[in-house]
Amino acid sequence: MNWQAVTDGAIVVGYVALLAGMALWSGRRVKSGESFAAGEKTYGPWVIFATLSASYVGGGYSSGNAAAAFSSGIGTTCALLGFSLSMIYIARKLVPGVGKFVGVSTVGGVMERMYGRPARIVTGWLSFLCCAGVVGAQMETMGVVLHQLTGLSPTTGVLVGAAVVLAYTTFGGLQSVIVADILQFVLMAVGMPLLLFAGVRACGGWGALWDAVPPAYLNPLNTLTPAAFVSMFLAMALGEALAPPYTQRLLVGQNAAATAKGTLWSGLFSAPFFVMTGLIGLVAFALKVTPDSAQAMPALIRAVLPVGVRGLVMAAMVSILLSASDSFLNSATIGLIADGVTPWYPLTQRQQLWGMRLANVATGMVGVLMALLLEDVFSILMTAYAFWCPLLLAPLAAAFAGWSLSPKGFWWGMAAGFTATVVWNLCLKQPAGVDGGVIGLLCNGAVCTLFPNEKKQTKNAQVA
Numbered sequence: 001m002n003w004q005a006v007t008d009g010a011i012v013v014g015y016v017a018l019l020a021g022m023a024l025w026s027g028r029r030v031k032s033g034e035s036f037a038a039g040e041k042t043y044g045p046w047v048i049f050a051t052l053s054a055s056y057v058g059g060g061y062s063s064g065n066a067a068a069a070f071s072s073g074i075g076t077t078c079a080l081l082g083f084s085l086s087m088i089y090i091a092r093k094l095v096p097g098v099g100k101f102v103g104v105s106t107v108g109g110v111m112e113r114m115y116g117r118p119a120r121i122v123t124g125w126l127s128f129l130c131c132a133g134v135v136g137a138q139m140e141t142m143g144v145v146l147h148q149l150t151g152l153s154p155t156t157g158v159l160v161g162a163a164v165v166l167a168y169t170t171f172g173g174l175q176s177v178i179v180a181d182i183l184q185f186v187l188m189a190v191g192m193p194l195l196l197f198a199g200v201r202a203c204g205g206w207g208a209l210w211d212a213v214p215p216a217y218l219n220p221l222n223t224l225t226p227a228a229f230v231s232m233f234l235a236m237a238l239g240e241a242l243a244p245p246y247t248q249r250l251l252v253g254q255n256a257a258a259t260a261k262g263t264l265w266s267g268l269f270s271a272p273f274f275v276m277t278g279l280i281g282l283v284a285f286a287l288k289v290t291p292d293s294a295q296a297m298p299a300l301i302r303a304v305l306p307v308g309v310r311g312l313v314m315a316a317m318v319s320i321l322l323s324a325s326d327s328f329l330n331s332a333t334i335g336l337i338a339d340g341v342t343p344w345y346p347l348t349q350r351q352q353l354w355g356m357r358l359a360n361v362a363t364g365m366v367g368v369l370m371a372l373l374l375e376d377v378f379s380i381l382m383t384a385y386a387f388w389c390p391l392l393l394a395p396l397a398a399a400f401a402g403w404s405l406s407p408k409g410f411w412w413g414m415a416a417g418f419t420a421t422v423v424w425n426l427c428l429k430q431p432a433g434v435d436g437g438v439i440g441l442l443c444n445g446a447v448c449t450l451f452p453n454e455k456k457q458t459k460n461a462q463v464a
Contacts, residue, residue, distance in 0.1 A: 009150060011311030012318060019183055019322070020168055026179040027172015033342075033352025036173030037334045038105035042254045047178065048262025051327075053269055054181035055245045056083070057188060058134075058324025059141035062277045063297040063317070069281030070296035073217030075224050075232075077278030082237030084274065087267030090241065095263050097400035099256035107247050107396065108339025114399045115410040117343050122414075124339025126387045127244045131332035132363050133384025136370030138325040143371055145321060148298035149314050158371045161318075165325045166364045170357050174252070174334075177326045184319035191316025192276050195297075198304045199283035212286035228433035235435050239385045242396050244331035329367070333360040390417035390440025395448055404453040413448025417441060 030036050043051070061080065068076035101110050107127055112120035139158050146157030168176040203209040216222045221229055240246070253259030281296045290299035301313050337355045341347070347355060394417070395410045421440030430436060 007307050008311030008314060011308070012150070012315045015187070015315040016164055016318065019180055019319075020164055022183060023168035023176040023180040024171055027168065027176035030171070030173050030175060031353070032349035033338065033347070033356060034105070034349060035175070036353050036356050037338050038174060038252050043178065043252055044254055045258045045262035045265065047182065048249055048253050048259055049265040049269070050185040051178045051181035052246060052249045052263060052266040054185040054188070054319075054323035055249065055327035056240065056270070056324070057273065057320055058138055059145065059321050061274065062188075062192070062320045063141070063145060065274060065277045066281035066284065066297040067293040069217075069278040070285045071293040073214075073219065073222045074278055074282075075220045075222055075229060077274055078220040079229060079232040079236050080274040081271055082233040082235075083240065084267055084271040086237040086241045087270060088264060091260050091264035091267055094242075094397060094400040095250055095260040096256050097402055098250050098253070098259055100402070101251065105248070105251050106334055106338050107244050107392075108335065108343075110247070110251075110396065110399050111392075111410070112343070114405070115395065115407045119395075119407065119410050120339050121343050123392060124335045124341070124343075126391055127335030128332050128340060128363075130384045130387040131244055131328040131335060132366060133370075133387070134328040135325060135332060135363065135367035137384070138321060138328065139367045140371035142321040142325065144294070145298060145317060148295050149301070149317065155372060158368055161321065161325070162364055162368045165322055165329060166361060169326050169330050169333075169364075170360045173356065174248070174330055177330045180326055181323055184323040187312075187316045187319045188323075191313040191319075192273065192280070194309060195301060195305065195313050196276050196280050196283065198309075199280060199287065199300055202304045203283060203286050209283060209286050213282050217282065217285075225433060231432070231434040231438065234438045238393065238441055239389050239437060241389070241393055242400075243388055244335055245327040247396065248331055248334070329360060329364055332363045336363070386421060386437060389437045390421040390444055393441055394445035398448065403449070405448055406451045406453040409448035409451030412451060413444040416447040417444030419443075
């Protein structure tokens with residue numbers, strides 16, 4: 001028996017048990033649909049910072065970024081900084097507008113106040129489709145990573161990871177997810193720097209690392225045209241902006257000022273984190289720990305870390321995958337029941353609670369099936385985000401920014417965004433490598449602003 005593997009495995013198992021236990025305990029007071037969806041709604045800036053950061057750092061932004069750096073250099077890492085700038089902009093310009101939506105805890109609730117009840121229902125279903133797709137992609141990544149780290153088969157890895165996430169998200173809702181996110185954030189914020197430090201030391205220092213990396217790897221345009229890089233940068237900046245799990249965090253803070261502060265910290269944290277995971281990929285390339293770019297981060301963990309520390313960093317990598325899965329699973333469930341069903345088929349708080357729990361299990365099982373039956377994670381993610389960025393981001397951002405648009409603007413803008421995305425991607429085949437989601441968002445924003453809410457503008461003018 002390999003005692004080192006047993007020790008590291010025990011650390012991972014112990015961590016996962018602690019995580020699930022804490023999350024389940026924190027969710028014991030959830031007794032209604034509102035508490036399942038909104039938690040305590042008194043979260044301060046440090047909690048918003050930790051849970052927001054844990055929510056967006058999934059497999060793609062960590063091991064996926066390392067794999068891209070391993071195979072072609074820093075292009076993807078630089079493009080990911082678009083997400084960081086987006087978060088900072090949202091914190092400075094949009095989060096102050098959250099104060100207008102006191103009592104609202106879902107994306108659909110915001111849309112209903114601005115554009116009417118039908119907009120809430122459509123938002124709920126589109127949020128569900130977007131988040132459910134991300135859950136499937138994260139669970140597939142979880143299976144692959146657990147296989148690489150522990151030797152479990154990918155199928156077993158998917159089932160084990162899904163069982164843990166489903167246990168606490170189904171029982172405790174958002175409150176359990178936020179407690180889990182805080183623990184996951186602490187571990188990944190400690191584990192990733194440890195891995196990078198050990199890797200650079202194994203290389204012989206920073207100078208030796210740069211000597212071992214091809215000069216082309218340090219050029220962001222190594223494998224990309226300028227237009228393709230700009231497209232990727234914009235896709236990173238806009239594709240997940242105000243996605244349901246992130247907007248949900250903004251709506252449950254204790255006040256707009258605290259939420260803005262936590263969001264700003266999260267945006268600032270993301271930039272060095274992305275650079276760090278990209279550098280981990282370069283270290284893995286320099287040390288030649290694996291021929292497979294997808295295994296860059298797990299292989300580096302096994303190659304450079306001593307027993308015990310290796311188990312800790314393995315647990316950090318598991319945390320990264322669990323944190324994204326639980327957040328998007330929770331948002332999919334809430335979008336479906338609270339926004340997609342309840343507005344047209346009223347449910348009591350108790351019925352909402354059990355509806356959300358049943359939907360959580362069903363959505364998780366669908367995510368498992370997607371992970372087991374589909375192989376292209378990137379296509380799953382792109383399809384999922386097609387239900388968000390070109391359809392809903394513009395009217396949601398307008399709501400927080402204080403722009404008064406009419407319900408007609410919501411519907412015509414969404415139609416324009418959908419049409420532009422389909423034509424650009426499927427008919428024109430993405431000219432210049434630009435993704436249709438960006439084009440759809442621009443068309444949505446341009447069209448919806450043509451329909452100002454004249455009643456509100458007249459009322460404001462009379463008050464003035």
